[in-house]
Structure formats: structure tokens, C-alpha cells
Amino acid sequence: MTATVPSRRRPARILLPAVLALAALVTPGPAAAPSAAPTPAGTTSGAQAGPSVTDSPAGAHLTGTHRAGTRQPGAPAPGRLLAVRRLSGSVPAGAQGWQLTFTTRTTTGQPTTGSAFVLAPARPPAGERPVILWTHGTTGLARRCEPSVSADLTHKTAAVPQALARGWVLVAPDYRGPDGATPVPYLLGPGEAYVALDAARAARAFTGLRLSADTVVWGYSQGGHAALWTARLARSYAPVLRIRGVAALAPVTALPAQVDDWRTEPIERVLVSYALLAYGRTYPEVRVEDHVRADAREKVRAVASGCISDPAEAARMADTLRGPEVFTRAPSTGALGTRLREHTATAATGGAPVLVAQGGGDGVVRPDATRAWARAECAAGRRLELREYPEVTHGGLLVDSSGVPAALTEWTEARLRGAPPTPTC
Template sequence: MVARDLTARFRGRASHTRATAGRGRSFAAASAAFVAVGALTLAPTVSAAPAPAPAAAQAGALAQLAPGTLLSSPVEIDPSAAGGALWIPGAARAWKLEYRTSTSGDGPAASTGTVYVPEGQAPEGGWPVVSWAHGTTGLGDSCAPSDTGWSQRDLDYLAHWMGQGYAVVATDYAGLGTPGGMPYLDGKVEAHNVVDMVKAGRNVAGADLSREWVVIGQSQGGGAAITTARYADEYGGPDLDYRGAVGTGVPAYIENIVAIAGPGMPPIALPKGMTAYGLYILAGLDTAHPELGIPSVLTEQGRALLGQAKVQCLGDFEETAVGTVLGSLFTAPLSSLPDFHRVLFDYMKMPEDGFGQPFFIGQGLKDTDIIMPSTLIYAETLRRNGQPLTFRTYPTDHSGTMAASLPDSTPFVRALFDGNPPAPSFGSAE
């Protein structure tokens, strides 16, 4: 359902236009409309508005709402939106929406996302759901996929799952296109966003989504998917029926690299993608934990790049940071910051046990975007801990793993929905 009982004091954030409808019906604009008792739709407005309410007041209003509550009326997507990049082939209908979820420290937050349903008649009980966790797009509000659309790689991949008869719901993640920054690679926050997106999708009239769902993700989203796999039942509660997960290009144990960063470490320029990811991690950590004082151990150039990391999307930021030696951006080790290691590992560490349902990890042996040996060690740790993991490797790179893994992940997911969970296995694709 759509929240109706918030006050008009949030009206001041209504500054977006129809052209940015993916995130444009901001939380504040939505809240202003909810004072009309019984109103189930949100009309765009460009009228004058009072000053924005303090962030604390907004958080207080959000805290009164259940996770997954819609904050505005969903907007149906036109197939030509964003040059067609928002439309998954095989979709019959699609919506953009904004919903209540959680951010760092379990604080209430807003997130945006999209819902797609396949062509044809929904099965009894509704369409089984794939909750998609996307890879890195950037940290700035303009980087939200519900605005920019999907890459061709992602469109092809999501079209495959839709062709299997599944609805797709896709969070942007809290802070990406909504108030507050995005705590990049905070797996627990991403897990809340992924789970609450399923709840929000089920509140969309006409979507007809089932309680049964799985999470699938790549890269940043691969880590989000596997962390979600650990917490899905806890975060979802009795209203949802979580079945399992698929993650490809999973970024495991990256915190071990971040923990030793400082002057001269790393001492050389890394590939531009890894340089951008490293700065995004620092920016996300600074957003989530400003008390650490990360800028205090950065050079002037480091502080400038940290600021740019918070607003630039991946392609642009890779070019901004290309050739940068990360070790040259520090005046002191990150480990010199009080309580840094505890905060870092709580923020980034992937879960190693406690998984209740089967999950699948696919890893490309030629992956240079993710520290591939770390993912292999992570998979072995999960196996030794007796977790319900199916693990496969493929002779391909980071992006190629998505398509290469489909012959294995497709029957895996089908078995999850059919109620025949696969037994754990560990090995390479034939």
C-alpha cells in the first residue's frame, strides 16, 4: 500500500521533473501528497513550497512506516523511456517506485527501484520473483539505474530470467537517487534494500507478485545477493517466502586490502576500474561512518577525489581517477584512525555461515575487476563451514561470468522455485 499519513512539511524537496521520474517523485514530494486522506495517486507539482524539513524529521517520519511501504504512487514505464534502456525485453508491464527501507545503522531510508512482469497470465499465487542486485554504477544520484536504464549486458541477462517466467524487481539501493549518500558495499544495507524491494513490488497494483522469491546479483550486486542470502529470512519476515540466491563476480574479503591502505600502499597505479572501486569504498565508508574521519588522513588530492567519488558515475569517474596511485593519496594509514578495523570489517565483511537456503556463486577465472583468488578462498571457507553452496568457475572475465553461468544457474533457480533445493557442490563448469 502507499503511505498516506505523512505531513506536508516534506513538500520542499519536490524539485524533480517528469524527465527524471525514475527518482523524481522524491520522498518529500510524495509525503506532501499523502495528507489527502484516501488519496492513492501522486500528482506532479511545480508549485512553490516551504523550505525542506530537517533530515532528522524526515527520518522520523520514515521510521513510522513498515519496510517496503510505497512512498509515492508507482509510475508506469514507457518502453521507450531512457532510449529503451529501461525496458527489459519480454516485459508486459513495468513500474518505477519509491519505498521505505533501511540504511547504515538500521536507520530508516528511502530507495527507488523498478518492477517488471512478464507477458502472459500469472500463475496461481502470482509471478515468482527475482530481486535483482545491480553492479557498480556510481554513488551520485544521477547514477541510479531507474533513471539511466540498464546496460545491454544487464538487459540481456534480465531478459533471460524474465523469459523463464519470473517477475524482476530491481532496487537502486538506498541513497542512490534518494536523500543521503549510498554506503557502497555495506552488504547488510544492500540486503535490506533488496528484501524491501520485494515487499514494495508486492504492493504495486497490477503486478501480481508471489511471496516466493530469489535474489540474483553481479559484482557489487553479487556481494549484495550473497549477503542477502544470509539475512533474507530475518529481514523478510513471514510475509515472504525466500528460496535462495545467485551471485556472480562476488567481491569477497576486499576489506583485507582496504585495511592496509596508506602512504605508499598500493605503490603503483592500478587499472582504472580498481582505482575507481577503491575510492568508491572510501567514499561509501565516509558516508556511512563520518566519525572515522577518513578525510583527515588524505592529501588535498585525496580529499578532492573522495568528493568526486560521491557524485560521479562509474564511466566518468574511471576517467577522472585513471593513472592515480592510491598510495599517494594518504598522509597516514587508514589503520591509524580510531576503531577503523572494527568498523571496516563490520561494514564490508561477507557472511561465512548462517545461510538457511541454497545459494550459487559463479566466478570467472579471468576476472580482473574482482580479486578473484579472494573469491575462491571465500568459497572454500563456505564449503568448510558446511554452508549450502553450489560453486562454479568459468574460463571468462568479470562480465562474461553472467552469461557463462546461466546453463548452471538457470536450473538451480528453477529447482529452488520447484521446492527441490539442489545439494551443495563445488567445482568448475564442464
């Protein structure tokens, strides 16, 4: 069963959302990786001694760093705070912001470093503040594409003013941290979840804030996939957090069918290329050669350096992938298909209520795909609430006039006060 939300406006239907409409996200700052390995000892619940905060000078987005810890034998404990930098520039009015660097894990469990930005009210209310853990949509595989090093922190986020007005703290992880050698977990569920959960744990260790364990996960597009995986793994991976709910906006869910669906349009071929490259760097049996025409392989590999969040770069990447069929084999087949099935998202979130918001005019994550996934989840005995917004496009879900940000805020307030959810199955 689906709850259909009356449309508040009729946005122009766009076939490709995120892609050309994710304007002005680049112009990155100089995000240097810490040169020293993190210390493996210490807790992540707020008891560890955190690093000091370095200010960004006027006019800069991110500069300077403070590195904590020395190289120790053994793997570092994930979620350990390493460095804090105060943000300026695109921090919203009435807010304060920081970039955190912390220890985390890759999809396959290898230690690495992660980063995130944190936004809090300039004058937060007394007491511990609830956390909104925001997992963002696709920006690219390169470090410079990540939000915490971009010129516009909150571009393509939802309900940030509403969250700050309620005294909530936004923790927004990057998928690729300062460690440039680590594969990006693009649609790789555990890797997305680990960096998100470790960002939340590191934020709790930052003495500049008093954060509650109460956490609501919000995610959009790729981040909707990440949000569902984050809630799924939270109880076992980060039990210090209390996941009160997960809201997935236009989530990428059934991966084999979804990635197959992206093979036709040139700009969506960039998304297929991202998935193929990310999976190939994580699983050696997944090879570009098994899925891409010989004369298009270098073009596919080249998109790894481009940011789809920048309209000009997105257009250039799409142009390189125009013409005849680039892919000789469906992504849903072979070793890639096997791995995509393993990373498909579910609503098995350890009991946390699930809200899925879907635009009826979405040309990237198709409404029928989300409905089919929701029906399958309901048939499997999982409970979720699916709300559809007629004619709202992929990017339109984030716009206040769609009604989604207000509904998301209201739903989150209900979860934080312990009100029972209202699933549609």
C-alpha cells in the same frame, strides 16, 4: 572443492571490467523524490492499498509521479509502497516495467525512501509469479547513476530474457533512492539488504502484479555482496518472503583484502574512494584524512559525483587518481578496516542454497580471493556451490556465451521446484 565449468569461448582478458566495459548506462531521467513523508501505518504483504500508476509519455523513460500517504508522527514502516511509475523506452520487448518508490532503512536503521525497477512479462502466466531480486554491480554514489533512472534498465544484468520467458518477475533495487541526503550503502551489507528486501515487499503490495513469496536473489560484483547480505537478513527483516536461493556472480566478499587489492590501478582507486566515502558518511570515525594524501583528498571526494558505469566518466575519474600512491594507509587498517570486517559477506543465508560463479580471467574480483573465501566458509560449516568459468572476465560472466546466464536460469528453476542443492562443500 570447486566445480570447474568448461569454457565455451575464450574472451579477451581485461584487467578492469565493470569499469570501462559498463557502457552507456547514464542519460538519467528526472527522478524526483516525493515531497510528503510516507504513512507509517499499513502492511507490506500485499494488503495495503497501493498508489495509482502514472504513465510515461511516448519517448520518455520516466516522467510524472503519484505520491501516496501523508506525514504522520513516528518512523514509517519499511517496505511500504509510495509511488508507481510505468516505464517506457528501454523496457525489453515482450515485457512491461515500472519504477517503484517505497520506504526503507539506511545501514544504521534510519528511515529513508528507496526505489527499484520491476520487469514482468507483458502477458504473465496465471497465478502468483516467483520473484528474481536482482542486486546490481557498482554504478556510482550519485542518484543519477542508479539503474531505475538510467537510459538502459537492463545493461549489465544477467539472464533477463530467460527469466521473463519463464514468467518470473524481476525486482531490481537502486542503492540510492530519491532521498539525496541518505548515504549510499556501498559495500555496507545491512543497507544493501534493507533496500533490496523492501523493494521486494513493496512490489508485493503493487496491485498490478500477483507475486509469490518465493524469491531467488541474484547479484553481481557489489551486488553479489548485497545478495549474500540480503539472504542473510531476510528471515529476520522480511519474513513474508521465502528465499529459495541466492546466486552471487563474482561477489565482493572478504572486504578488507579486496579493498586493499584495489589501491594500485587508477580505475580501481575509484572503487576504494567509493568505499571510503560511503563508510565515512555512515561512520564518523572513518575519515578521508586518515587514509589519503593531503593533495589527493579533494580528488577522492570529487569521485562521489561520478558514475563509473559511464566509460567517459570512469576514464576521467581514473585520470584524476593517476600518479603516486593516493592512499597513505591501507583500507584494512584503522577504523575503516574494522568496519570493513563487520560488513564482509558470508554464506550464512538462513538455509537458503548458495551458488557462487567466478570467472577465471576476472581482474577485479580475483579468483584466488573467491576461492579463499569459499574455503573459509566451508571450514566454518557453511554450504555453498562454487562454479568457476575458466578465462571468463568480470563483465564476461553476464554474457550468454559464457554459459553463466543459462546455468543461473537452470539453477534457479531447480530451487523454485524444491530440488536439493548440490554444494561443493
